[in-house]
Amino acid sequence: MNINRKGLSAIALIGAGALVLSGCASGGNGGDSGSNGGNSGGSAIITTNGSEPQNPLIPTNTTEVGGGKIIDSIFAGLVSYTAEGEIENDVAESIESEDSQNWTVKIREGLTFSDGSPVTAQSFVDAWNYGANPTNAQGSSYFFDNIQGFALEGDVPELSGLKVVDDTTFTVALSAPEADWPLRLGYSAYSPLPESAFEDMDAFGENPIGNGPYMLDGEGAWEHDVAIDLVANPEYDGPREPANDGLKITFYATQDAAYADVQGGNLDVLDAVPDAAFETFEDEFGDRAVNQPAAVFQAINIPQYLEHWGGEEGKLRRAAISRSINRDEITDVIFQGTRTPATDFTSPVIDGYSDELEGAEVLEYDADEAKRLWAEADAIAPYGDTVFDIAYNADGGHQAWVDAATQSISNTLGITAQGKPYPTFAEALEDREAQRLTGATRAGWQADYPSLYNFLAPNYLTGAGSNYEGYSSPEFDNLIREGSTAGDIDAATAKYQEAQELLLKDLPAIPLWYSNVTGVSAETVDNVVFGWNSVPLYYQITKE
Amino acid sequence: MLWYIGRRLLQLIPVFFGATFLIYFMVFSLPGDPIAALFGDRPPAPGVIEAIREQYHLNEPFIVQYLYYIGGIFTGDLGTTYSGRPVTALLAQAFPVTFRLAMLALAFEAIAGILVGLVAGLRKGKLFDASALVVSLLLISVPTFVLGFVLQYFLAVELGLFRTTAGPGAPIQDLILPALVLASVTFAYIVRLTRASVADNASADFVRTATAKGLPRRRVVTVHILRNSLIPVVTFLGVDIGNLMVGAIVTEGIFNINGVGGAVFQAVIRGEGPTVVSFVAVMVIIYMLANLLVDMIYALLDPRIRYAK
Secondary structure (H helix, E strand, O other), X not given: OOOOHHHHHHHHHHHHHHHHHHHHHHHHHHHHHHHHHHHOOOOOEEEEEEOOOOOOOOHHXXXXXXXXXXXXXXXXXXXXXXXOOOEEEOOEEEEEEOOOOEEEEEEOOOOEOOOOOEOOHHHHHHHHHHHHOHHHOOOOHHHHOOXXXXXXXXXXXXXXXXXXEEOOEEEEEEOOOOOOHHHHOOOXXXXXXXXXXXXXXXXXXXXXXXXXXXXXXXXXXXXXXXXXEEEEOOOOOOOOOOOOOEEEEEEOOOHHHHHHHHHOOOOXXXXXXXXXXXXXXXXXXXXXXXXXXXEEEEEEEOOOOOOOOOHHHHHHHHHHHHHOOOHHHHHHHOOOOOEEEOOXXXXXXXXXXXXXXXXXXXXXXXXXXXXXXXXXXXXXXXXXXXXXXXXXEHHHOOHHHHHHHHHHHHHHHOOOEEEXXXXXXXXXXXXXXXXXXXXXXXXXXXXXXXXHHHHHHHHHOOOOOXXXXXXXXXXXXXXXXXXXXXXXXXXXXXXXXXXXXXXXXXXXXXXXXXXXXXXXEOOOEEOOOEOOOOOEOHHHOEEO | OHHHHHHHHHXXXXXXXXXXXXXXXXXXXXXXXXXXXHOOOOOOOHHHHHHHHHHOOOOOOHHXXXXXXXXXXXXXXXXXXXXXXXXXXXXXXXXXXXXXXHHHHHHHHHHHHHHHHHHHHHOOOOHHHHHHHHHHHHHHHOOHHHHHHHHHHHHHHHOOOOOOOOOOOOOHHHHHHHHHHHHHHXXXXXXXHHHHHHHHHHOOHHHHHHHHOOOOHHHHHHHHHHHHHHHHHHHHHHHHHHHHHHOOHHHHHHOOOOOHHHHHHHHHHHOOHHXXXXXXXXXXHHHHHHHXXXXXXXXXXXXXXXXOX
């Protein structure tokens, strides 16, 4: 077969032309659909940053920030949180208990979901049962683990501890008394679901119908990987009445792009300033910049299962490490003041936080004391020239502070300290879970609900879910138990503080600092206040 | 000729299976448990992890997982991401955006690069040539993300000539700035490549002959010099189509474009085998088709090249 050159050329040209044309054609389509999406809102639509939710928008299966921000906006639970982290009734009329274990919940009458169906006691009980059932594999199922009847495995369609009394009343029987149980209830996992949700949960997750201050702007308001459009929900009646017409949450792959958009006037509110702008954002935005501690606790953990780090010797060495890290300098130089040096194991935004715990001086930099403690430990068993490493995941921007901390430790104690990077979070987590660490590890905790308990129990109770390094202290366990069963919140707080003072002696984690929430807002909006969980209280924001 | 194209297209089949197999294996071998990592510092109930692993066949051995994937392809089902979205939806969303960006960049670099290179090559040693060399050197040495941030800051934030990031749907006008950034380095290479090639051909015997037989200068330049100088440039552009499609991750990040680069990066980080493999398979096909196209353009440029049996 021998086709001449012209024929060949023609084919090549057609091919090239087709490529270019199809490029233009799809370009036109994309542009059209984009502008249609943009026209749908009213004038006072607040634009803000977010990230693509990792799961369909089901309250009990949303465990990360991107989806959480949306769930919190479109659902209302029994209570909601004020900026200070206190609870106020949202759907609830009252939440009462005589023994802190058997609770009676009354909800307000006449509330509806955005589709008009009623919010009843059944809406809560069904949603919680769904979330707790292991068959449904919901990421937040552990939030229901203190309700009677909860099981880790098997098919448990109904929790025996949940009983509907009438349309507006249900009772909850916990497996043990818990004085501050209502504090949890503002967390998104405790949201109610309309009856229609249970017919097809996947479809519901795509176009969720909630009872919150906002609702999705029609079918397909969630444009995957791009943005989600929310509008004020006229059916909503509660403390979070929106002062604006809606919310457009644009998903950003990098915070740098989002920051550029605030500068360029395309974005009203940004709740995470990129590292590159730490030094300048407060000067640039003045009183439109926010930089305050958040409910995020950062530490390094040194497991007791390592040689030299168990028993009395380990305690001394941990204290020595703690005292040889200059937290003030690192937060200042590395983080440009966007971290706050830690004084406990929780966070300053939590009710009951104290910076005057007994023994908290172990968190202050003191080179001489560090050397003395280290020498004391060496008297028990000499450390030798073992390298001290701090494991961290390299995909989380930790290298700079780990290098600074190890430098600080090396200089003070005269040992070789260095970082040990893992490429991804998954790999770092695997070695922590398998207890294969060779030294310290980075550890962090972001609270789900504003309570001391939520910082302490999951991380340091014997056998607790996130207690990867295997800390176990019967005395600590007892204090936490006493705190959670205390008659009132003040008594509970006292126990939790006592428990923390014990932690300051054992140092299963060496507290480093609290992450700050850093945010900026454009001049187009006012009244931007950040909640205890670092997310702006969007409903309060006004726009000209 | 058709036979030749058919043969080339048939070659796609083994390459497709080979590439998907290798890549699936690499993702499978990534250390760390992707499901546990989905939940960050808070582990969910053990039953939850188990149920999710089961759903995605993660407990099966590698070869079974791969066969599940291949089996799915024939029914048009490329699997789902861990967030439950069909991979096909992801492909349908990311590729058109990246394709528009890549084509725009390709147009910039090809048109501007060849023009500047041609003029520089014809005026070797003159002022224009020298400045073209300096500018191209500058573009090659400045990393893409620096250029990206600088142009974004000055042209979009300060002067407001462009939107700072691509808006919803990434319309063409929002992609102009990112495409310029993306095209910058390759533009510089193309200038240099064209310039060298043109300068070489300008003093070739056949050009002297053409001039001597009285052809107008324009015809000498376009038909005799340029056409003969384009072969290395076209080869380079062909390879670059692939690079533009997959290598735009930095630029996509700066301008918040939801394209292929970012999608693949996320999928690798999350250890989502089916997503990574599906994207890469499409990229492999694009690479091969682009190469086929380049080979056919060769024949258009150089009469001596023929594809027969």
